[in-house]
Amino acid sequence: MISFAKMHGLGNDFMVVDGVSQQVYFTEGQVRKLADRHRGVGFDQLLLIEPPQQPDVDFHYRIFNADGKEVEQCGNGARCLARFVRTMGLTWKHKIRVSTMRGLMNLQIMRNGLVSVDMGVPQLAPDTIPMRYAQQDIRYSVNLDGVSYEFGAVSMGNPHCVITVDDVEKAEVDRIGGALTQHNLFPEGANIGFMQKIAHDEVRLRVFERGVGETQACGTGACAAAVVARLQHNMNQKIRVYLPGGHLHIDWPGDGESLKMMGPAELVYQGYIDL
Numbered sequence: 329m330i331s332f333a334k335m336h337g338l339g340n341d342f343m344v345v346d347g348v349s350q351q352v353y354f355t356e357g358q359v360r361k362l363a364d365r366h367r368g369v370g371f372d373q374l375l376l377i378e379p380p381q382q383p384d385v386d387f388h389y390r391i392f393n394a395d396g397k398e399v400e401q402c403g404n405g406a407r408c409l410a411r412f413v414r415t416m417g418l419t420w421k422h423k424i425r426v427s428t429m430r431g432l433m434n435l436q437i438m439r440n441g442l443v444s445v446d447m448g449v450p451q452l453a454p455d456t457i458p459m460r461y462a463q464q465d466i467r468y469s470v471n472l473d474g475v476s477y478e479f480g481a482v483s484m485g486n487p488h489c490v491i492t493v494d495d496v497e498k499a500e501v502d503r504i505g506g507a508l509t510q511h512n513l514f515p516e517g518a519n520i521g522f523m524q525k526i527a528h529d530e531v532r533l534r535v536f537e538r539g540v541g542e543t544q545a546c547g548t549g550a551c552a553a554a555v556v557a558r559l560q561h562n563m564n565q566k567i568r569v570y571l572p573g574g575h576l577h578i579d580w581p582g583d584g585e586s587l588k589m590m591g592p593a594e595l596v597y598q599g600y601i602d603l
């Protein structure tokens with residue numbers, strides 16, 4: 329039996345497991361079974377919180393997609409992690425530093441109850457995404473069934489491709505997202521965002537997540553969209569990203585600078601399950 333919490337960030341939902349007080353290990357098959365929305369707990373990602381692996385860090389943060397694969401980063405999950413470790417008494421700090429597969433991240437629980445995350449510096453070079461394009465650019469194109477799609481590519485620790493559309497409601501998220509997430513342009517797959525500009529400081533966004541499908545919100549997807557919005561469309565440093573599950577505040581001063589994301593993190597229930 330392991331104890332866990334069910335949490336969500338704007339409807340992007342998680343099974344969160346305390347791997348500090350419990351000895352836990354998950355196989356790909358176990359994660360897939362737990363992710364099943366009819367026979368398991370049901371979630372987009374499983375978050376496993378482990379003891380720190382280095383001195384200046386509070387926790388090590390691991391993320392598994394619903395398909396069982398471990399991935400590098402999850403923005404909505406990071407906010408839930410901050411709320412989880414405080415609620416479960418794993419720390420009393422308001423400022424929490426975690427390591428992930430791809431580096432370090434600082435989380436802060438704000439007075440207004442929201443959680444702010446310093447997501448680090450967005451990476452734009454094709455080999456850091458990774459993406460099979462020789463030269464870095466702010467706009468790339470890909471051909472799908474004879475139609476060419478322009479996109480921006482960003483690594484927020486994990487790979488993102490962002491396509492600007494006229495009407496996000498009409499975007500073929502499943503068809504185009506499903507084809508591009510596994511396109512050979514992206515050797516490790518990619519999360520595919522569909523972004524509509526609303527104003528200089530507002531976009532709407534839907535994301536087809538790698539290893540999951542369309543989710544109600546994607547934190548790193550919102551960060552990547554803000555980067556593309558600024559680079560391709562000269563939008564503001566501070567923008568609101570409206571996702572199907574709610575909105576996030578993103579603040580990115582520009583190239584080479586760290587990006588901050590702020591939004592909610594909710595605990596739904598706590599439970600026990602046999603693995």
Ligand SMILES: N[C@@H](CCC[C@H](N)C(=O)O)C(=O)O
Pocket residue numbers: 340372373393399400401402403404405486487519537538539540543545546547548549
């Ligand atoms: N929902 C997440 C991203 C989770 C990982 C992603 N599906 C990937 O494979 O990179 C977020 O809030 O950032």
